[in-house]
Amino acid sequence: MPWTNTNDRKLRARAEQVIPGGMYGHQSTFLLPDEFPQFFRRAQGARIWDADGNEYIDYMCAYGPNLLGYAHPEVDAAAAAQQRLGDTMTGPSPFMVEFAEALVGMVTHADWAMFCKNGTDATGMAAMVARAHTGRRKIVMATGAYHGAAAWCTPLPSGTLPDDRAHHIFHTYNDIDSLDAAVAAAGDDLAAIFVTPLKHDAFVDQEMPDPAYARHCRDLCDAHGALLVVDDVRAGFRLARDCSWSVVGVEPDLSTWGKLIANGYPISALLGADKARAAASSIYVTGSFWFAAVPMAAGVKTLEILRTTDYLERIEGLGRTLRAGLQEQATAHGFTLRQTGPVQMPQILFADDPDFRKGFGWTLEAMKRGVYLHPWHNMFLCAALTEDDVRQTLSRTDDAFAALKKRGNDLPSTDRLQMILGPH
Amino acid sequence: MPWTNTNDRKLRARAEQVIPGGMYGHQSTFLLPDEFPQFFRRAQGARIWDADGNEYIDYMCAYGPNLLGYAHPEVDAAAAAQQRLGDTMTGPSPFMVEFAEALVGMVTHADWAMFCKNGTDATGMAAMVARAHTGRRKIVMATGAYHGAAAWCTPLPSGTLPDDRAHHIFHTYNDIDSLDAAVAAAGDDLAAIFVTPLKHDAFVDQEMPDPAYARHCRDLCDAHGALLVVDDVRAGFRLARDCSWSVVGVEPDLSTWGKLIANGYPISALLGADKARAAASSIYVTGSFWFAAVPMAAGVKTLEILRTTDYLERIEGLGRTLRAGLQEQATAHGFTLRQTGPVQMPQILFADDPDFRKGFGWTLEAMKRGVYLHPWHNMFLCAALTEDDVRQTLSRTDDAFAALKKRGNDLPSTDRLQMILGPH
Numbered sequence: 112m113p114w115t116n117t118n119d120r121k122l123r124a125r126a127e128q129v130i131p132g133g134m135y136g137h138q139s140t141f142l143l144p145d146e147f148p149q150f151f152r153r154a155q156g157a158r159i160w161d162a163d164g165n166e167y168i169d170y171m172c173a174y175g176p177n178l179l180g181y182a183h184p185e186v187d188a189a190a191a192a193q194q195r196l197g198d199t200m201t202g203p204s205p206f207m208v209e210f211a212e213a214l215v216g217m218v219t220h221a222d223w224a225m226f227c228k229n230g231t232d233a234t235g236m237a238a239m240v241a242r243a244h245t246g247r248r249k250i251v252m253a254t255g256a257y258h259g260a261a262a263w264c265t266p267l268p269s270g271t272l273p274d275d276r277a278h279h280i281f282h283t284y285n286d287i288d289s290l291d292a293a294v295a296a297a298g299d300d301l302a303a304i305f306v307t308p309l310k311h312d313a314f315v316d317q318e319m320p321d322p323a324y325a326r327h328c329r330d331l332c333d334a335h336g337a338l339l340v341v342d343d344v345r346a347g348f349r350l351a352r353d354c355s356w357s358v359v360g361v362e363p364d365l366s367t368w369g370k371l372i373a374n375g376y377p378i379s380a381l382l383g384a385d386k387a388r389a390a391a392s393s394i395y396v397t398g399s400f401w402f403a404a405v406p407m408a409a410g411v412k413t414l415e416i417l418r419t420t421d422y423l424e425r426i427e428g429l430g431r432t433l434r435a436g437l438q439e440q441a442t443a444h445g446f447t448l449r450q451t452g453p454v455q456m457p458q459i460l461f462a463d464d465p466d467f468r469k470g471f472g473w474t475l476e477a478m479k480r481g482v483y484l485h486p487w488h489n490m491f492l493c494a495a496l497t498e499d500d501v502r503q504t505l506s507r508t509d510d511a512f513a514a515l516k517k518r519g520n521d522l523p524s525t526d527r528l529q530m531i532l533g534p535h
Numbered sequence: 536m537p538w539t540n541t542n543d544r545k546l547r548a549r550a551e552q553v554i555p556g557g558m559y560g561h562q563s564t565f566l567l568p569d570e571f572p573q574f575f576r577r578a579q580g581a582r583i584w585d586a587d588g589n590e591y592i593d594y595m596c597a598y599g600p601n602l603l604g605y606a607h608p609e610v611d612a613a614a615a616a617q618q619r620l621g622d623t624m625t626g627p628s629p630f631m632v633e634f635a636e637a638l639v640g641m642v643t644h645a646d647w648a649m650f651c652k653n654g655t656d657a658t659g660m661a662a663m664v665a666r667a668h669t670g671r672r673k674i675v676m677a678t679g680a681y682h683g684a685a686a687w688c689t690p691l692p693s694g695t696l697p698d699d700r701a702h703h704i705f706h707t708y709n710d711i712d713s714l715d716a717a718v719a720a721a722g723d724d725l726a727a728i729f730v731t732p733l734k735h736d737a738f739v740d741q742e743m744p745d746p747a748y749a750r751h752c753r754d755l756c757d758a759h760g761a762l763l764v765v766d767d768v769r770a771g772f773r774l775a776r777d778c779s780w781s782v783v784g785v786e787p788d789l790s791t792w793g794k795l796i797a798n799g800y801p802i803s804a805l806l807g808a809d810k811a812r813a814a815a816s817s818i819y820v821t822g823s824f825w826f827a828a829v830p831m832a833a834g835v836k837t838l839e840i841l842r843t844t845d846y847l848e849r850i851e852g853l854g855r856t857l858r859a860g861l862q863e864q865a866t867a868h869g870f871t872l873r874q875t876g877p878v879q880m881p882q883i884l885f886a887d888d889p890d891f892r893k894g895f896g897w898t899l900e901a902m903k904r905g906v907y908l909h910p911w912h913n914m915f916l917c918a919a920l921t922e923d924d925v926r927q928t929l930s931r932t933d934d935a936f937a938a939l940k941k942r943g944n945d946l947p948s949t950d951r952l953q954m955i956l957g958p959h
Binding site for chain 2: 277393
């Protein structure tokens with residue numbers, strides 16, 4: 112069946128009437144190539160089907176939440192069993208205790224857990240706990256790092272006030288001197304250092320954490336009595352069966368989690384060390400659905416699978432195959448790729464592509480051939496992916512490179528993206 | 536089977552280890568009578584079962600989300616059908632458009648919808664939209680009104696900064712003079728007036744909105760070019776099949792929704808008028824699970840049921856029966872109740888009960904007899920409640936009044952509550 116987008120275009124026209132801008136947030140296709148599908152009907156394993164029935168091998172995993180495969184039978188069975196009993200009730204279910212115990216059991220630095228819904232809830236709570244713990248205000252974070260999308264942290268300024276982020280001090284990720292300068296600027300008012308476990312900012316190459324930088328973050332927090340927060344919402348459990356900074360040997364005081372901790376069922380979490388427990392119990396935070404039982408039942412099952420299977424090693428193995436294959440193809444077709452970050456969370460950019468035209472062109476060709484890739488956001492691999500899927504993917508990306516090469520310089524402009532990114 | 540709490544006590548002891556304070560947020564029993572159950576295993580229709588298997592007629596409805604009855608067969612079937620296809624995927628499903636169309640079709644003032652997860656997401660987005668629309672900062676709200684629990688709005692100060700609410704100006708609900716003073720204090724910097732559709736603050740009597748006050752809110756916003764925001768997260772669709780201020784004939788520019796719009800499936804929404812559409816499309820807000828398909832499928836079905844059944848009239852009828860019956864019983868036993876607010880969202884306080892001892896004593900007696908009431912938070916009735924349920928309830932509350940009377944002045948102190956509320 113040839114690729115079509117008739118239904119998608121109709122849905123977009125209807126959405127334009129009743130949703131501002133037709134769509135919003137990280138799943139908007141506004142900054143993607145024009146024909147990227149906006150609406151999806153189905154997801155299974157490592158595959159998604161759009162509103163027109165086009166099937167894709169999905170390398171976005173819902174922007175993270177799909178870790179074990181969409182509609183994972185064991186996780187879904189655990190969730191369905193609890194759904195029949197109750198989800199959001201007048202109090203939490205015993206699964207809340209079990210899920211907290213399971214997380215504390217897996218994440219070395221954690222002695223306690225608090226559950227919420229959005230990643231932004233968890234990062235916001237981390238800031239509150241750090242401020243309650245220290246009685247101070249300043250939060251040091253890296254320029255360009257994403258810690259959520261509420262007024263205090265959203266990457267775009269519209270609707271926000273300078274007051275919302277009056278006490279943020281910025282430094283450059285992995286740059287110890289700039290970190291020292293930021294901490295010095297905080298003076299005796301340092302509440303926390305927030306870091307992502309790797310640099311996974313949109314539009315740029317990813318950077319793995321320099322172990323010396325990670326240790327310096329820890330040392331500075333200890334020296335100043337501040338809390339170290341690792342924001343693991345995006346990367347957690349895709350790099351390790353522990354906090355992602357366990358791989359560099361650094362334990363934070365707080366870590367934030369979300370997306371995949373229940374394999375896509377809606378729940379996020381703040382984990383913390385005993386040191387911060389009193390502060391955590393002093394803050395008042397809540398949400399209508401935070402104590403829902405179904406995601407907690409799904410989470411308990413998800414963690415059991417993470418602990419007892421080789422999901423991580425399999426994703427890494429397939430990620431290496433994919434990266435090597437793409438590298439070889441790109442070279443053969445005369446392109447230079449910048450493939451950065453962990454293989455299971457790849458960022459794939461083109462060298463000499465300041466306005467992302469090549470990236471747009473290549474991902475568009477791949478999309479129309481049934482491979483869903485992203486031109487400027489890190490991607491995600493899931494454990495339902497198979498060697499055969501990767502082989503199919505590489506066969507299609509090879510064709511996509513060939514098609515891109517054929518177009519030469521005849522690639523459409525990426526105006527909307529340029530509007531957001533500004534001049535290069 | 537006699538009431539027991541063996542399992543609940545064991546779960547609390549485990550929770551104490553892995554959750555700060557053992558529990559947090561609005562579903563914590565910390566400020567309820569000691570023996571109130573913290574953990575629940577099951578919910579069906581108008582009933583809940585705690586971790587020990589005790590069954591209750593539930594007048595909290597999960598603090599709002601249960602409107603049509605827990606595990607409503609039609610809503611659950613719609614949700615389950617979509618769950619098999621996919622929930623959080625790499626993009627939204629067509630149900631996002633349908634759900635937005637359905638809400639815009641029901642809520643008179645609304646031309647568009649944006650979905651999120653928490654009520655606090657929706658109120659935070661309303662503030663951002665108002666600020667983006669006006670280019671101004673000040674938000675006028677009522678003292679004691681609850682608009683969520685993130686740093687900028689949580690009712691307790693721990694972990695928050697003065698900067699988080701530097702531009703909030705307070706007035707007294709239903710008091711036009713104090714509203715005028717607040718708006719005057721905003722000068723030319725007024726972005727929005729935030730109001731709850733009725734005064735439903737914890738610990739105090741509810742107040743229905745004075746229509747003159749509501750109209751004055753509208754007039755002031757029009758005169759100053761500010762946006763009027765009705766925060767309908769708690770009351771929406773329990774008072775009307777439209778925004779709750781439709782009953783006083785006032786249309787806001789923005790309204791916030793949550794809890795029950797998908798009968799307990801996790802989703803909330805900001806609705807707005809065309810006037811605010813450009814501002815709404817200028818803000819960047821998002822969340823990992825905001826575009827999940829299952830709650831939207833459940834929401835479409837929920838709204839269909841709201842439009843086509845007498846759910847509202849039935850809840851109101853039962854609410855009137857309950858209120859009248861309790862009034863009669865209280866008088867017969869020599870107590871004076873303050874029953875305020877809409878009958879379907881009742882607040883029940885005791886007169887001459889400054890430290891809530893009587894309220895604690897009565898709700899405890901009722902709880903042990905299988906009726907779950909709240910001593911200081913407004914309650915909620917659902918459409919699964921039957922006349923027989925209300926008769927059973929009244930039989931048990933009569934016994935609870937008798938037991939309370941028998942105890943006379945021998946009621947335990949409410950220390951933890953006093954610690955939060957301060958001296959009277």
